[in-house]
Amino acid sequence: MTESDSGLRERLVDAGVELLAAEGLPALTLREIARRAGVSHGAPRRYFPTHLELLSAIARRGFADLAGQVHGKPATADPRTRVAVLARTYLEFALDNPGMYELMFRHDLLESGHLGLRETSLPLFELLAGLVAEVRPQADARQAAGALWANLHGIAQLLRWRSLQLAVGDEDFAPLLDAALAAHLGAEDGR
Structure with a gap:
């Protein structure tokens, strides 16, 4: 080329x-x-x-942008805090970039094996799973991270559709994020 x-x-x-x-x-x-x-x-x-290959290249750019935002956050030694920062960054990205966010997770529309899409998207999940393993070493980290990710994805989608604001009466997603983290990681005090 x-x-x-x-x-x-x-x-x-x-x-x-x-x-x-x-x-x-x-x-x-x-x-x-x-x-x-x-x-x-x-x-x-x-x-x-194919059109799918172009869509995949565009989605790869979105994953690279999200990864850049995640890795651009100040480092902290506490894995639970790192999970919270990653989760907040994910939700902010979803709300600030609704079109890209929608495309990125539509692997049914994308050529996942082409153009490095898997190599761009999976490291973010692996990062989350690794952090979850540090917080909950007794748990199956991939399953727990998958459940947390699904919860975050649902929060993002329902916020975008304005359903959660209607249901909980609040524009701020921080209480929902805190509840999701507690549900999947346990209480902050270890109980």
């Missing part, structure tokens, strides 16, 4: 990221991405043979 090929490939992904942020997942068509990138509607197929 030449430098100009690499540049056009990135420009297509950039256009897709911008379109996703502006208009959401339903607007993410090859034709519209090509138009926004300033190329013919057939040009994306040279770099992304």
